[in-house]
Amino acid sequence: MNAPQFLAALHELFDVTAGSIHKETVLQDIAGWSSMTFIGLIAMLDEDFGVRISPGTILRCHTVEDLMDEVAAELTPTKMAA
Amino acid sequence: MQAILKAIEYYLPPQVLNNPQLCEIAPNWSPQKIQSKTGIEERRISEEEELSSDLAVKAVTKLFESGACQPEDIDYLMLCTQSPDYFLPTTACLLQHRLGLRTSCGALDFNLGCSGFIYGLGMAKGLIETGQVKNVLVVTAETYTKFITPTDMSVRTLFGDASAATLITAQDSHSEQAPAIGPFVYGTDGRGAKNLIVQTGGMRKPVAGFASGGGVEDADEHVLVPPTLYMNGPEIFLFTLDAVPDLVAGICSRAGITFDDVDLFLFHQANEYMLRHLRDKIEIPPERFYVSMSHCGNTVSSTIPIALKEAHKAGRLKIGDRVMLVGFGVGYSWGATMLRWAMNT
Incomplete structure (x- = not known):
């Protein structure tokens, strides 16, 4: 996973203008954040990155970068082997 | 002898809740967004006095009118519902009488939601293939919308009321075929x-105090309104x-x-x-x-x-x-x- 790929997936999910979401963006401040896009986010993480992140973990992520760190942690070999 | 699914009819109450109507309640949503995120254009909503039993009677009556079976043919009625008319008696017993089924007919409710039809088929097959009965009505009926807070779009966009009646019947089996x-x-x-629940209204959090303006508080001291779907x-x-x-x-x-x-x-x-x-x-x-x-x-x-x-x-x-x-x-x-x-x- 790299940052541009992750940000592109978020732009597509939330259907927002290119460049409007950055690593520093507060997750729940993204335009269009709702119960439905929350579900869409879980689906996107599963489909595009092969990780299942719990809703509680996502809600604890303040920024996009925090979420990227969670995805990266899920993708590390030790975690995958566990 | 094996159980087969012989007929299905369903009934939807006439009152419609469509996406433009929902957007009047939640102006930050659009009908297109609701459609694209749920695949739903409209839901049917039971009237205040229209209960799961009423929807069930309509669905089963359609089954009888289709000619698939008649009231006297039914040996066993099972009703899957989580919005029964009463704690007791069993709503299926009320249905036995309203549908004119024989008094020698078995009847029970079972409380399951989205998995309920599968469990109903499993029990009907068991009853038929152990030779207990020949014709089983598996009826599903819900009025979840009565549990829904009007402004809770996370559930109001999704759920609608309905009942379906399915006839499972005994038929001679052919061993070379897969089971029906x-x-x-x-x-x-x-x-x-905890993730899909109506917390109040049961014995753990009864709502008897509501008539006097009281509420039921959860652990975080939120006052819960009467039986509400979360x-x-x-x-x-x-x-x-x-x-x-x-x-x-x-x-x-x-x-x-x-x-x-x-x-x-x-x-x-x-x-x-x-x-x-x-x-x-x-x-x-x-x-x-x-x-x-x-x-x-x-x-x-x-x-x-x-x-x-x-x-x-x-x-x-x-x-x-x-x-x-x-x-x-x-x-x-x-x-x-x-x-x-x-x-x-």
Whole structure:
């Protein structure tokens, strides 16, 4: 996973203008954040990155970068082997 | 002797709640957004005085009027509902009388949601194939909308009221064929109970104080209004990502089949967005994955029989077709089975 790929997936999910979401963006401040896009986010993480992140973990992520760190942690070999 | 699914009818109450109406309540939503995220155009809402039993009577009456069976043919009535008329008596007993079924007819309610139709088929098969009875009515009926706060869009966009009546009947079996209903795979995980729940109204949090203006407080001292549906959609979705692929693999293994042997896949119609994700994740061919919920929304235990009826009406099912049915949700509870289609066009 790299940052541009992750940000592109978020732009597509939330259907927002290119460049409007950055690593520093507060997750729940993204335009269009709702119960439905929350579900869409879980689906996107599963489909595009092969990780299942719990809703509680996502809600604890303040920024996009925090979420990227969670995805990266899920993708590390030790975690995958566990 | 084996159990076969002989007929299905369903009933939707006339009152419609469509996406433009929902957007009047929540102006930051658009009808197109609701449609694209749920696959639902309208839901049907029961009137205040219209209960699950009333919807059930309408659905079963349609079954009788279709000529599939008559009241005196019914040996056993099971009603799947989580919105019964009373704590007691059993709503199925009320239905026995209202439908004019014999007093020698067995009747029971069972409390399950999205997995309920699968469990109903399993019990009906057991009753018939152990020689106890010949004709079983499996009735699903819910009025979830009575539990919904008008402004809670997370559930109001999804759920609609409905009842379906399915006749399961005994037929001479042919051993060279796959069973008409079955095998079955079941599953339960009560850790998920809190994620789709009506907390008040039962014995743990009764609502008797409401008439005097009192409320019921939860652990965080939030005052809970009378029986209200709470759904943690993201948690439910995550549960389906875990449970449903294993459930599909489990029923294939139990039945000794591959996806190539399945003519139609029919899942609990929870939310089309979620269904498409599951379909792609499990790699089910889209042309064999049936969705029919835009006209009625998520009707809980009735979604599978409604979609089966619609698939049948649309000519998607012919005699002998193998259909995989998969139910999952509130509980958490899940189940899957295979049908060999036996209804004439």
